[in-house]
Amino acid sequence: MAKAASVPASKASDVLAHELRERILRGEFPEGTALPPERELVVQTKMSRTTVRESLRILEVQGLVRIKTGRSGGAFVQKPGEASVASSVGLVIRGQQIRMTALLETRESIEPQCARLAAKYRTDDDLAVLDAANEAIARQGSLADFLQANVDWHVAVAVASHNELLTGFMRALSRAIYDSTDNQGFIDDDVRATTVKAHLSITRAIRDHDPEAAVRRMDRHVHAYAEAVLEVEERTAIDV
Amino acid sequence: MAKAASVPASKASDVLAHELRERILRGEFPEGTALPPERELVVQTKMSRTTVRESLRILEVQGLVRIKTGRSGGAFVQKPGEASVASSVGLVIRGQQIRMTALLETRESIEPQCARLAAKYRTDDDLAVLDAANEAIARQGSLADFLQANVDWHVAVAVASHNELLTGFMRALSRAIYDSTDNQGFIDDDVRATTVKAHLSITRAIRDHDPEAAVRRMDRHVHAYAEAVLEVEERTAIDV
């Protein structure tokens, strides 16, 4: 499976990292348990501590372990989650100067499906979270509060789809969109009202187990949002 | 934009990595140029070489630099691309033991949009790749060859969308689905023929710049595939 397995890589630290990664993913070290201490790995692998440490560092960056210092510290195994995807997506966005367009396109492709699945599989608990998010959005709070509640609702829809992967994508996307949007203050009371209305309507479809309505309304909602953002972006681009 | 900036982290190597990352993203080191040599960074930062090396390693894992050995080697700046997204998504899929259903659902949500964008933005080069993949699929090769060519075609559609995020997601998804599917030999000549036909039809829509047809046909194609896989999976589940 690979990526790095194709080429022997020859670098000792890569080899060790690869081996440890495979052992972790194979379940040899259950989540939450610690890998052997560095000095222990040194005697086991007959490599220097420098090399061992570089390997652990690689795993840390990949989100497979979390390293704690101090006694009873060590490299604790964890499952890479949305955070890891979000950070790499964030880097791509910043590095490639990805147009906001690409982000929005991606979201337009994912969210309607989330809504459809949510309408099919939602539980009562999911509904409660959605309702709570809607209430928070309706409250006339600060812009930051509004944006946060907005993100919460969208993520809640993804969670209600009971699809871990879509949820992860949405979390990562929301974060990236949120981070890139906060400069543009195009959110006025009008936009807020429209948003609240759309969310309520979609929530209703999810509540009623109506996948087709959910997907249709969500599609319209995110599409409208995307157009609004792009319009503003064009304006600012011209301004600058 | 933040993410890691919130917590000082206190680890010297993280601090250096963070600083270098910011400088790279700010454009201080244009793509393709090399960062200062390790020993040079040592004198500049007054840190040990160990620490400097760990920092560079972090950037390498994050896909921001590519390290080459030998004279005129060094850490060459590059923009993180789909590969980086794909690998982190791949880790999530493997790490979380994502269900096949979830994979297929996700693909059903992403690919139609890829097809739509491909129909809008495809270049002649993209078309050439698609045609080549179609030819490879049509050849009566081994099962492995067929599956590989199949994946190549699907990835080519994503690439033709010219959306780095979607491409990265699709790369990871395709690989994961491929890896989980090759055991189930439900691919007979009939399935092959159907696949070839569907691909040609979608390719035609992309060639003709017909987004609606592309999205419709792709939707049907991946949906049919998903149903076939799930049916087989149910059967095997009962068998076992």
Add this chain to the structure above:
DNA sequence: TGCTAACTTAGGTCTGACCAATCGGGCGAG
């Protein structure tokens, strides 16, 4: 002129020492 060998520069690994963060347990005060 063309090829090879030595040199030079850069990353890769090793050793061994010491620093820093934690946690556990022992010991003394109340």
Add this chain to the structure above:
DNA sequence: CTCGCCCGATTGGTCAGACCTAAGTTAGCA
């Protein structure tokens, strides 16, 4: 006997310096 503080053990973090390996550059020889 209990609570709290301090010491020390364990584990990661950093440092310094040496040597190895990879790969261009260049000089010298045929």
